[in-house]
Amino acid sequence: MALGNIFNFFVPKDKKFFPLFEQAGSNLIEMAKVLNEAVNTTDEVKRKELTKRIEDLEHRGDDITHQIHLELGKNFITPFDREDIHSLASSLDDVADYIHGASNRMDMYKVTQPTQAMKELAELLVEATEHVAKAVYELKDIKNIRNITDSCVRINSVENKADYIFEKAVAELFEFEKDAIILIKHKEVLSSMETATDKCEDVSNVLESILVKNA
Template identity: 55%
Template sequence: MNSIFNFFSPKDKLFQPLFEQAGSNLVKISGALVDTVTSKDQVKRREHIKEVEKLEQTGDDITHAIFLGLGKTFITPFDREDIHALVSALDDIADYIYAAGINIDLYNIKTINKAMINLAQLLFEMCTDLESAIKELRGFKNPQLIAEVCLRINAGESKADQICNTAIAVLFDDEQDAIELIKQKEVLQLLEMAADKCDDAANVLESILIKNA
């Protein structure tokens, strides 16, 4: 009887805590990225990148646990497709943040330009917003907050596009070293892609809100 009861137990006892862990992990990894790009000491920068790497693995573990739960749980808090899309977007954010951080190290980028710092700080704000919206999925008690977060993240994604495109244009105008240009351009685009994935997550949250609020 216990196993039958557990199978039909309230959904959020499994999924909601994992969603919130994923949101919290995004705030941590985006914070570690900010530390990476604002650190002027190469040794400390590598320490922050190692933290980014560790948190990316933590995010992978959370994602795996949620997908495992989808395979084993009959009743879910909302549509399986929405759960899959949300978790995939959250995982993608962490992946792109990790890729940006690791490439800063692999490419031995010594000069972090202002645009990279602005994008990292913007990502931290967007991830913090995502975390607060994800918490509100527990009972949908404040749907207005979720809606406001989605609007801010959409605006943030547009701002990230502008920062990235402007910075790349400046690179083509000012950077004489073609190899350095390519390195910095790739990091900028990875940061911008992370912002795109934040917007993807916000779009899924909007869909969940419409269906369940």
Template identity: 55%
Template sequence: MSLNSIFQFFVPKDKKFFPLFEQATENLTTMSAVMIELVNSKTVDERNALIRKIDDLEHVGDNITHNILTELSRNFITPFDREDIHDLASVIDDVADYLNGSAKDFLLYDIMDYSQAIKDLVHLIHEGAQELQVAVRELNGLKNTKLIREAMVKIHSVENKADNVLDQALADLFKHEEDVKELIKMKEVLSMLELATDKCEDAANVISSIVLKNS
């Protein structure tokens, strides 16, 4: 048992890190839900408003990450390893960054025709974000590690499905798209979305490590 784990028996229930992590995953779930609205938008004005909303939410996430890292610098005793706190905050922030980057690509490339592959990837990101929210909530006290493990399995499944969606979408693009500029544009958008699911899986791996160390 680590020194940090021993200290946990003598300190009150954490009132700093867990609420912040829950805020971070809730914000991420909200962002991904807005992304679903975005890929179903019908007008330029609606698209642009939703992109601004996603950008605002990404800034909210940045502030939460900053608060987590600030608390980390101030507190000697933490609910789990300091490196894990830093890594989890960073990868949750990464998911938000890739979501925001994807939304900005829609604006940059003036995309209004969202392919089924784009919609599928966005839905998978939302599913991954929801499972992260479940897992982070259950980290507090580690009373139900079964729920955490179930969420981790679902996130790994999401990432595998996203890989398949990306592979098939790129294969179709290279087979049927004759406009090189269009091909490059869509490849960038699809790859950015798939990277968001990769970061969800990275977060799941950090959470799995936390559970292993503290169970």
């Protein structure tokens, strides 16, 4: 093994892992913004284009996650525990999966008139992913405990709001919606959106665990 390769093997990989995590965070923000645009447009052709855009971004997120896992296999020294790197990558990927799931269900179930609750949840997802991305960005300086913790608190607050909107919307569906098919379709879309905010909270929990171990 060449001397340069030996040196690269033992140098902490903050120049590899953190940029990938930042890319994942930025990708989530873009996915959430596109979903928010999709639920607020009345143009069906435009919504189809936005749905395709979200699918493309989800594939990009998969590629980023795969690259993080490849780096874990290639590198001996990591900036923090390997298990935490894996957990963080997986939790970020889960957020992308459920944003994509919400978009996909809207398309497949032909939900042409997104409800007010869907619009509110989509807006909260933008807020949650922005806090996720900020916390992940701050992670490269592990001593920024206050900044990371503040973002985690905000993520949890957004998730609580999403829970309330989801539960209220489902209750109203059961009370007022007489068409069982529409009820099921709307509940499935709302569930995917609300679960996406849950997954943002999972990211927050992983970040807090990393802080406890490394700060």
